[in-house]
Structure formats: structure tokens, C-alpha cells
Amino acid sequence: MLSSLYYLVPVLGGYAATSFYLLKNPHILHKKKRLPFHCRHISHRGGAGERIENTLEAFDNAVSNHTHLLELDCQLTKDGQVVVSHDQNLLRQTGHDVNIRDVTYEELPPYKDSLEVTFLPGHMSMGRDHHMPLLEDVFQRFPEMPINVEIKEENGELIKKVSDLVKRYRRADRTIWASMSDQIMKKCQAENPDMPIMFTPRRGVILLLLYYSGLLPFVPLRESVVETYMPSIINRTYFPHNRLMRNPFLVTLQDKLFMRKGLFKHLQDRGIQVYLWVLNQDSDFQRAFDCGVTGIMTDFPSKLNDFLHRQEDKHRTPEETQHTVTGDGVEMCRY
Template sequence: MLPSLYYLAPVLGGYAITSYYLLKNPHILHKRKRLSFHCRHISHRGGAGERIENTLEAFDNAVSNHTDLLELDCQMTKDGQVVVSHDQNLLRQTGRDLNISDLTYDELPPYKKSLEVTFFPGHVSTGSDHRIPLLEEVFRRHPDIPINIEIKEDNEELIKKVSDLVKRYQRTDRTIWASMSDRIMRKCQAVNPDMPVMFTPRRGALLLLLYYSGLLPFVPLRESVVESYMPSIINRTYFPHSPLLRNRFLVYLQDKLMMRKGLFRHLEERGIQIYLWVLNQESDFQRALDCGASGIMTDYPSKLHRFLQTYEGGQRAGGGAQEGVAGDGAERCRY
């Protein structure tokens, strides 16, 4: 046993030192990704707390509040039109128990007069625009704004139509493929491999495994964006359907494992941006930035804009004195 340890100890020690060094200096092994955008302010469904979600009015409001990225979801109608809608079934959004895929575009009902904000229960949004828009309309209206498109349905025709629109409007470099499904993401990448992609949940779990095993600095990553919930909002503004995900101990554990400044810093150095969702309170904005997140996804574009003006103004005035508050002085952000 002792002879084995005699040889094993220096090997493990060398591995640990090398891994730590490369974690801090990822440019040695990896070419930095060069996205055409770097997003601080991200509007969830166009800013679903201030205007009816995923409407042109919501997107206009977000852009007027200096958003860096519009987040939206796409579905396809019976007549092959790509529309912007979070849900395939329209009951929550319109009060009509109908599926978008069963209706032509002209048959789509309008949104309700007000909608509850999904990630801020008890709050509602209103607006004058109640029409479900075409994705093409958003592209025409905001040609220069980066857009994050989530594909929820495993529909190859939808994926191809989205890709074709992205190419037609020459926005491949500023449109992100997003999906919670590995299968869908593979199809998106096959159709348009030049668009930047986000980590799926499974790939995100693998990312954490690589980080804690020390292997992350050695492994190439195809993704350009991490989009993740901030665990500390669970049971406050985010209530997952699964009771397991709402377990307080598991929430605490997720927070300790995921909210690591060292991990975020390494990813940023490799050109991979980290967006935390969906944050609607200033204390959560503050914590996300303290932990090193690249950007904040919110339902309240004007609130986040005001916060960032104050936060960034304070950093300039203080010469960067507002460093992140860390529970252990370096790696862990305060819960």
C-alpha cells in the first residue's frame, strides 16, 4: 500500500497543480471564443413583467430600455408560419384551449388583457399589444439586436424555417440556438452549425462534473453560452413543477455547487458567457453580478436598466471597489 501511495501522491499532486494552473490560464489550451456580442441586460420573453410577453410591444419596450439580448420562444402554425410564443397550447396565454399547430396564423386568438408573470407570482403584466407576432417581424423590427431563440418542440420543419429566417436576415452571428433538449439541440446545430449555442441541462451537469473533477481546463467546449437559473430564487420567485427540485436541502446544495466564481471566471476567459435567469429583484441582480455572471435575464427591463446604471456608475466611481461578496473570500458567493 505504501509503495503505491509513494508513486500515486506526486502524480495526483502534479495533476491538481496542472489543472489549477490551466483553470486560471485557459488560453494555453483553448482559443478564446469571439462572439459578436457580450450581453449584460437580457429581456425574458421581451420583458414579460412590463408588457404582454413575446409581443412586439414587449420587444420595443426592452430595446428602449437598452437591452443587449431579446429572449424568445418559437412555435409553428398549421400553415407553416413561425410565430413567437412560449406555449404550444394557448390556454394560459389566451384563455383558449387550442394548440398553435392546429391553427393557421390568421386563426390565432389574441392574448388576454393581462398575464401573470411566470417568474414573479402575484404580479401581472398588461399592454396594448395582444397579437402573437411572426418571428420575421421581430427580425425586421430589430435587425441589430442579438436574439436568443428557444426551440421547445422537436419539429425539424420549424428548426429549418428558423434557420432559413436567420440566414435571410443575415443574423447568424447574433442569434443563439437554445433548447432544453439535447436531441433538439443536435438538430439545430446540424441545420445551422454557425449559430452560437447554449448548454443544455445535461451538458450543464457535465460541465459541473468536469469542473469538480479538475478535467474542465483540458476539455474543449462547443457551446458559447451558459443559461441557468440561480438556485436561490427557487421557492421565492421560481417554483419548479417537481417537488424534488423544490427540496430546500437540494436547493442549498445546488447553490453551493453552481454559484462558483472560479467556474464563471474560467468560462468567461474562454469566451463563454453566463446568463442567470429569471431574476426580478434587485437583490438577485446584485448577487448574480457579484458571483461573476456575464448577464442577467429579467422580466423587468426598465428595472434592470436602472439597476445597471447605478451599479456600473458605482463601480466606475469606486475604481472597481464593488467586488463580489464571497462567502469564503474567493470562490463562493453569499447565499
């Protein structure tokens, strides 16, 4: 027994030291991914807390608030049109109990006058635009804007049509494949491998296992983006349908395991961006950035924009801020 330990201890010690060194220096084994965008401000469904979700008005509002990435969802209509909508069944969004796949694009009902914000229960969003746009409408309106396209159903025709639109508008490098399903993600990547992809939940669990086993620095990763919830918002602004996920002990455990600066730093050193959703409060913004995430997905683009500006102001030196006085005697700042 002692002779076995004599060999085992140095081996484990060497493994731990090597793993730690490579965790801090991933460039030794891995070529850094080079996405053409770096996103701190991400608008969930275009900013579902300030305008009706997934409408052109919402996307316009997000862009006017300096968002770096639009997040949206896609479905396919009966006549084969790729429409931007989170739900397949339209009861929540329109009050009509119909499925998008069962109606043509022209037959789609308009959104309700107001919608409850999914990640801030009790808060209603409103807007002038109640029309569900085509994905092509969004690509045409925002040709240079990075867009995160979530595929909601395992539908080969939908995946192909999204890919065809991405190719037509030459935006593969700035359009992210997103899905919660491994099967859907495999089909998306096979259809258009030039588009960056996110970690699915199952792959996220594997990522954590690799991190805590010390294997992560040795393993290549095909994904370019981590998109996941911040566990501490569960039972405050996010209420999962699965009751087990709402268990306070499991929420705390998830938070302890996932919110690790060392993990986020390693991923970003490998060019993998980390986005947390869906955060709608300043305290959550602050915690996420303090933990070293790349970006935050929010329903309130103007609120996150204001927060980021305040953070920038805190870090400005006196030389970077020039104070002037208006004719009314009000001190203004110019940058």
C-alpha cells in the same frame, strides 16, 4: 501499499497543480470564443413583467431600456408560420384551449388583457399589443439586436424554417440556438452550425462534473453560452413543477455547487458567456453580478436598466461626473 502511495501522491499532486494552472490560464489549450455581443441585460420573453410577453410592444420596451439581448420562444402554426410564443397550448396566454400547430396564423386568438408573470407569481403584466408576432417580424424590426431563439418542440420543419430566416436576414453570428433538449439542440446545430448554442441541462451537469473533477481545463466545449436559473430563487420567485427540485436541501446544494466565481471566471476567459434567469429583484441582480456572471435575464427591463445605471454611478470617479445647476436650482449630473 506504501510503495503505491509513493507514486500515486506525486501524480495526483501534479494533476491537481496542472489543472489549477490551466483553470486560471485556459488560453494555453483553448482558443477563446469571440461572440460579437456581450450581454449584461437580457429581456426574458421581451420583458414579460412590463408588457404582454413575446409581443412587439414588449420587445420595443426592452430595447428602449437598453437591453443587450432579446429572449423569445418559437412555435409552428398549421400553415407553416414561425410564430413567437412560449406555449404550444394557448389556454394560459389567451384563454382558448387550442394548440398552435392546429390553427393557421390568421386563426390565432389574441393574448388576454393581462397575464401573470411566471417568475413573479401574483404580478400581472398588461399592454396594448395582444398580437403574436412572426419571428420574421422581430428580425425585421430589430436587425442588429442579438436574439436568443428557444425551440420548444422537436420539429424538424420548425428548426429548418428558423434557420432559413436567420440565413435570410444574415444574423447567424448574433442569434443563439436555445433548447432544454439534447435531441433538439443536436438538430439545431446540424441545421445551422454557424449559430452559437447554449448548454442544455444535461450538458450543464457534465460541465459541473468536469469542473469538480479538475478535468474542465483540458476539455474543449462546443457551447458559447450558459443559460440557467440561479438556485436561490427556487421557492421564492421560481416554483418548478418537479417537487424534487423544490426540496430545500437540494436547492441549497445546487446553489453551493453552481454559484462559483472560479467556474464563471474560467468560462468567460474561454469566451463562454454566463446568463442567469429569471431574476426580478435587485438583491438577486446584485448577487449574480457579485458571483461574476456575464448577464442577467429578467422580466423587468426597466428595473434591470436602472440597477445597472446605479452600479455604473457607484464606480464613476469625481472627474467623470460633472455637476451643473438648472434654472430651478436643482443639481443635475452630466456624463
